[in-house]
Amino acid sequence: MIATSPNTRFLSTGLRRVLGSRVVAAMTTPHGVDRYLELFDPTWSVNEVRAEITAVSHPTADSVTLILRPNGNWQGFRAGQFVRLTVEIDGVRRTRCYSPANSVHAADGKIEVTAKAHAGGFVSRFLREQARPGMVVTLSQADGSFALPEQRPGRVLLISGGSGITPVMAMLRTLCDEGHAGRITFLHYCNAAKDLIYAEELAEIAARYPNVELLRGFAAVEQCGELQGLFNREQLVTAVPDYAEASTFLCGPPGMMKAVQQLWVEDGIAERLHLENFTAAPVVVDSANAEGDVRFARSERLAANNGASLLDQAEAAGLRPEAGCRMGICHTCTCRKLSGRVRDTRTGQLGEEGEEDIQICVSVPVGTVTLDV
Amino acid sequence: MSNFSKLSPKQFAAIGAEFDDIRNRVLADLGERDANYIRTLVKRQRRLEVGGRVMMMIPPTWPLGVAALSVSKILDNMEIGHNVMHGQYDWMGDPTLNSKNFDWDSADTAKNWKQTHNVEHHTYTNVLNRDHDVGYGLLRMSTQQKWEPRFLANVPLTVILHTFFQHFVAVQNLKLEEYLIYKTKTGAQLKEDFKPMWKKMRKQLAKDYVLFPVLAGPMAPLVFVGNVAANLARNVWACAVIFNGHFPEDVEQFPESVLENETRGHWYVRQLLGSANFSGGRLMHIMSGNLSFQIEHHLFPDLPAHRYAEIAPEVRAICEKYGLPYNTGTFLQQTLSTWKRIFKLSLPTRDAGRGRLEPVAEEVPLRMAA
Numbered sequence A: 001m002i003a004t005s006p007n008t009r010f011l012s013t014g015l016r017r018v019l020g021s022r023v024v025a026a027m028t029t030p031h032g033v034d035r036y037l038e039l040f041d042p043t044w045s046v047n048e049v050r051a052e053i054t055a056v057s058h059p060t061a062d063s064v065t066l067i068l069r070p071n072g073n074w075q076g077f078r079a080g081q082f083v084r085l086t087v088e089i090d091g092v093r094r095t096r097c098y099s100p101a102n103s104v105h106a107a108d109g110k111i112e113v114t115a116k117a118h119a120g121g122f123v124s125r126f127l128r129e130q131a132r133p134g135m136v137v138t139l140s141q142a143d144g145s146f147a148l149p150e151q152r153p154g155r156v157l158l159i160s161g162g163s164g165i166t167p168v169m170a171m172l173r174t175l176c177d178e179g180h181a182g183r184i185t186f187l188h189y190c191n192a193a194k195d196l197i198y199a200e201e202l203a204e205i206a207a208r209y210p211n212v213e214l215l216r217g218f219a220a221v222e223q224c225g226e227l228q229g230l231f232n233r234e235q236l237v238t239a240v241p242d243y244a245e246a247s248t249f250l251c252g253p254p255g256m257m258k259a260v261q262q263l264w265v266e267d268g269i270a271e272r273l274h275l276e277n278f279t280a281a282p283v284v285v286d287s288a289n290a291e292g293d294v295r296f297a298r299s300e301r302l303a304a305n306n307g308a309s310l311l312d313q314a315e316a317a318g319l320r321p322e323a324g325c326r327m328g329i330c331h332t333c334t335c336r337k338l339s340g341r342v343r344d345t346r347t348g349q350l351g352e353e354g355e356e357d358i359q360i361c362v363s364v365p366v367g368t369v370t371l372d373v
Numbered sequence B: 001m002s003n004f005s006k007l008s009p010k011q012f013a014a015i016g017a018e019f020d021d022i023r024n025r026v027l028a029d030l031g032e033r034d035a036n037y038i039r040t041l042v043k044r045q046r047r048l049e050v051g052g053r054v055m056m057m058i059p060p061t062w063p064l065g066v067a068a069l070s071v072s073k074i075l076d077n078m079e080i081g082h083n084v085m086h087g088q089y090d091w092m093g094d095p096t097l098n099s100k101n102f103d104w105d106s107a108d109t110a111k112n113w114k115q116t117h118n119v120e121h122h123t124y125t126n127v128l129n130r131d132h133d134v135g136y137g138l139l140r141m142s143t144q145q146k147w148e149p150r151f152l153a154n155v156p157l158t159v160i161l162h163t164f165f166q167h168f169v170a171v172q173n174l175k176l177e178e179y180l181i182y183k184t185k186t187g188a189q190l191k192e193d194f195k196p197m198w199k200k201m202r203k204q205l206a207k208d209y210v211l212f213p214v215l216a217g218p219m220a221p222l223v224f225v226g227n228v229a230a231n232l233a234r235n236v237w238a239c240a241v242i243f244n245g246h247f248p249e250d251v252e253q254f255p256e257s258v259l260e261n262e263t264r265g266h267w268y269v270r271q272l273l274g275s276a277n278f279s280g281g282r283l284m285h286i287m288s289g290n291l292s293f294q295i296e297h298h299l300f301p302d303l304p305a306h307r308y309a310e311i312a313p314e315v316r317a318i319c320e321k322y323g324l325p326y327n328t329g330t331f332l333q334q335t336l337s338t339w340k341r342i343f344k345l346s347l348p349t350r351d352a353g354r355g356r357l358e359p360v361a362e363e364v365p366l367r368m369a370a
């Protein structure tokens, strides 16, 4: 439950069994065991994955690398997957996805996460500026289908751009740790050499493993990487002539991903391309006119946004979400918004993009909104 | 005459805007301070609970243990449970402090409570036939309630209500009087409704009266009695605080007609007239879950309660400005006043069943039909 070192594992499994027992559950009803364990150590939990930040570094000016020591609930990950990381900023919990960049074979069981701080980004800026050793964050278990298959492919092509380097870095490190025999090409694009997050380690790996080829493309003309300019067919054919035979893993900014995807589709080899979107959310234009759709994810219904409160719109769509006062005081109607933005009819304030709980009786959608209803 | 009829529609609108303004200002300011406050309190409550249960097993520390567990239960139910279940901390996005998930150390299920309290009591505060808290179907608390002979027992029933408060509240949603007295509910219906309630009650009873006594081995009787005492202390205190918030003599009750075309301004004024505060120090406020600021709580039920003390002067100033009463007094004064009402109403009163307030709305009504 607590530490993962082998000498305490025996103790911790025994303790875990006791703490997970029905008697302890009955003693701690209705709050549950975790609410008492926290009194002793903020990372202790029977179910939740929590992790302590043990080291913080800044590989480039606008990025931050965190080393996380997860508690015993962490079940590990497959190279390329992501975790949902939750931090608390000014009293409010915020959750964002990050792809661990370390090898799945890392002996210390720690997780390495690298975030690029976006200029207008809330969480990434916070991590860049505020993350300190000793802080505790909450994690989800690893998720996502973008991952190295169990049956490792022979020829591997990893293509990344900007902060999209993290999941493919996990793949590269994992394959190297496994002594992978097949050829690996690591193709990375970024603005300039100073923005390349794992620059030193990549150079080291390329020098140490003869089967690993490192190709860097810098957008700035005066910089000399192995490649010049943005991704294009000519460049790829010259640099990686056998790309069609490779299992390719792609993660990067939308424009670059689109270009790569298009090429693979044109060549009819789309099934050899695996990709991950970091989806920098599109900025919603705030408009007084009702636009977009209201999507009710759980009940799989869709309605055109008519500008009424989400509760009214849900009911008009034939759904019966729980509701009470219908005026924003009882919180009965609170439900999870999965995406999109809403306006609070009482304050007139425009809410945040992304996942959060909202009171649907006093929220009108601004553009397309997806609710977990 | 009700204070309600003294205001013009324009004034209602202006009052609504002033209260909205306070609310928006506090909302915009919510942050780490509030998060730290509630987390610290939860930590203290859990420590008191664990400490109390342990001390109760050791004879010399038994009285301390009872005191600690009593305080723990009061904090758990009032400043933590009641307030968290109002959604006061939903904005934090912390699943353990969220109104959807939180459950309290009380026989009452969270689900039930949120229906009878957050929805019925807070939306329809002091509106007869709509706010079940006006007498809990048991007592006569307003002259507008028709007198029946059963109300002769108003006083002893109030004492019983205080004693078994958590269990009364737990079965409140059964609306027992509809079965026992008015026969509008069948026994089968009652049984079905009782099932989920019994599930929670059973767990609470097992914890306090079986599990912990058994764990104490030879000290079982001590622990059993200690737990009875702690539950009793919490029951009496919580019930007294709640009664003081709505039943001192000058607090108004309203006929159902008040709800017709009610605007936000009207709703605010009704909350104001239907609630009463009591004064005290910081400890008193925390121990009463800041329901000592019942007026502020009813105006802003989902603002973190520790903020009420800060906005109370502004609320009071608004009352003065519009000539509205701001009902407050010491705990003792409000208690005496409440009991006076309970005594008086056990007997028939002359103006029973009178009084229909004319709706004065001109603005958009607040609640649209479902």
Ligand SMILES: Cc1cc2nc3c(=O)[nH]c(=O)nc-3n(C[C@H](O)[C@H](O)[C@H](O)COP(=O)(O)OP(=O)(O)OC[C@H]3O[C@@H](n4cnc5c(N)ncnc54)[C@H](O)[C@@H]3O)c2cc1C
Pocket (backbone or CB within 6 Å): A082, A096, A097, A098, A099, A100, A114, A115, A116, A117, A118, A119, A120, A121, A122, A123, A124, A125, A144, A163, A166, A167, A276, A277, A278, A279, A280, A281, A283
């Ligand atoms: C599966 C997955 C894995 C991921 N892995 C990683 C990873 O390993 N490393 C990593 O760095 N990121 C990763 N991300 C992205 C990450 O989850 C966040 O989206 C990113 O860190 C930005 O979050 P934020 O809170 O800082 O930005 P937010 O506040 O959520 O803003 C979102 C985006 O909008 C932009 N933005 C905000 N406000 C404005 C505005 N007013 N005008 C214009 N643009 C604006 C921001 O710059 C940002 O790019 C991953 C995402 C996914 C879905």
Ligand code: FES
Pocket (backbone or CB within 6 Å): A322, A323, A324, A325, A326, A327, A328, A329, A330, A331, A332, A333, A334, A359, A360, A361, A362
């Ligand atoms: S229904 Fe009461 S807050 Fe929405």
